Amino acid sequence: MTASRVWAVFSTFRPGEGAVEAVASVASQVGGVIVVDDGSGDRGRTALDLIAASGATVVRRSSNDGIAAALNDGIARARAVGAEFVLTFDQDSHVPPGFVAALLTAYDAAVADGVRVGLVVPEFFAGVRQQRGAPAAFGDAANVIQSGMLVPTAVIDAIGALREDFFIDLVDTEFELRARNRGLRVLAAGGVRMEHALGTKYRREIFGHPVRVPGVPPEITLSTPFRYFYRLRNRVVLDREYFRSAPRQLLRDSVLDAIHFANALWVAAPRGALARVYRAAVVAAVRGRMGRMPAALSSIAAQIRWNAPMIAEEDQ
Structure with missing residues (x-):
């Protein structure tokens, strides 16, 4: 399993320097990066130009349709170039070296154990633990956050894309619950951390x-x-x-x-x-x-x- 099979998808809205740094933190760990700007207009143009210059694909949507619509746009584009996994992010999420490889390792270990995996998230998100029970290489996740969420594209085929009519907030929770209802496990990769501003x-x-x-x-x-x-x-x-x-x-x-x-x-x-x-x-x-x-x-x-x-x- 190689990181080149994973494409990162970012949703941005009026991004600043932090978004440039966020994209840079993951770019070398994945096969490609797609940034979908959700109708920022001229605001954020400088950051988006810098991101495009770094080699990422930048899509500028003309209207603000919500985070789910932006991510779904990016996911569809990643799938069109052959991505087997998509890794979704907000514009203010930063990942450490080895982050993507660690998520893939947890996914591989779960599949080897016969688990039907719906998605994998880091154990710790902004210091909040997402894994239930005792620490393990992988374990069931609780209250997942979409930023840092690794999803096999086959799962999207099976259960559908992110729910766009939610616009923003609890889009990730709805996707988590839908996956579980289809008999898929929602997992957290043990020991993996991601920094993010929660408010x-x-x-x-x-x-x-x-x-x-x-x-x-x-x-x-x-x-x-x-x-x-x-x-x-x-x-x-x-x-x-x-x-x-x-x-x-x-x-x-x-x-x-x-x-x-x-x-x-x-x-x-x-x-x-x-x-x-x-x-x-x-x-x-x-x-x-x-x-x-x-x-x-x-x-x-x-x-x-x-x-x-x-x-x-x-x-x-």
């Missing part, structure tokens, strides 16, 4: 004083406000469609998400705007309104700010 950290405060409650972390990691529409809508859809097949996982994840949504509402300013985003997300899920959020709601989300002090990287 911005903020300090919990009440009237300017840090919150110190036993069992409650003193900080909270938050995404850009508009993301909470997709995260809540897609969570409701996932629960409705997959709860019977994965009740424990979805119950746990839904409880954790509910806590996170409450925390975000606590520090949102104005709170009413985020509450409207939440309400619209639930209504969209119930009525089957998928795809991109309405422009009017996007304008409301753009007004939201997090009323909490940001934690500088050196303070973390």
